[in-house]
Amino acid sequence: MLQSSRTPLKEIMTELLDETLSIEIAARIKSNRKNCFDNAYKAVLATEGAIYVQGFLAAPGAPYKPIEYSWIELEERIIDPTFPHLGFTAQDIHYYPAQRFTVKKLKAIIDESKEDYPEDDPLPVYGNQPYEYYGDVMLGGSDYQNAFDLAASKCRELNQPKKPELN
Numbered sequence: 651m652l653q654s655s656r657t658p659l660k661e662i663m664t665e666l667l668d669e670t671l672s673i674e675i676a677a678r679i680k681s682n683r684k685n686c687f688d689n690a691y692k693a694v695l696a697t698e699g700a701i702y703v704q705g706f707l708a709a710p711g712a713p714y715k716p717i718e719y720s721w722i723e724l725e726e727r728i729i730d731p732t733f734p735h736l737g738f739t740a741q742d743i744h745y746y747p748a749q750r751f752t753v754k755k756l757k758a759i760i761d762e763s764k765e766d767y768p769e770d771d772p773l774p775v776y777g778n779q780p781y782e783y784y785g786d787v788m789l790g791g792s793d794y795q796n797a798f799d800l801a802a803s804k805c806r807e808l809n810q811p812k813k814p815e816l817n
Contacts (some may be wrong), residue, residue: 660716671724672733673723683735687773690720691760693731694753700724704755704774705748707799710715710808711740720774721745744804748797751775 679696681689694702701723722731728745739765763772
């Protein structure tokens, strides 16, 4: 796993989404709205110097909780090949990384996963066992839990009930 040397995961908020490059790469790889993990995998393979990232997306509205998600990073910018299918503006969505992989490491993990578990989809990647809990699913580790907690807090902030205006 490639950790960010910039800031510990506990303190990371969100880097800047490059909307233009996200849309361009989405078109180039023919991304779809159904699988952000496959979209990010295709994008990282097609983008020199990019890093594959898994974590959580926080956005206003349904489902009112963090969404397990994947994107790529390039020179401290977020490139989200699923972004054009989300129906949000860049200002509405917030990314919380749990783990990062170089292309070489990701390919090795996927090859090993396909060999060991040929019937299962190799993405998303959850790291080493034993897994810890986040939400009500037992996957990921402490980095996943931290990213989930930060994203959950942001979801609560984004989805607070509107207070009636006083006249």
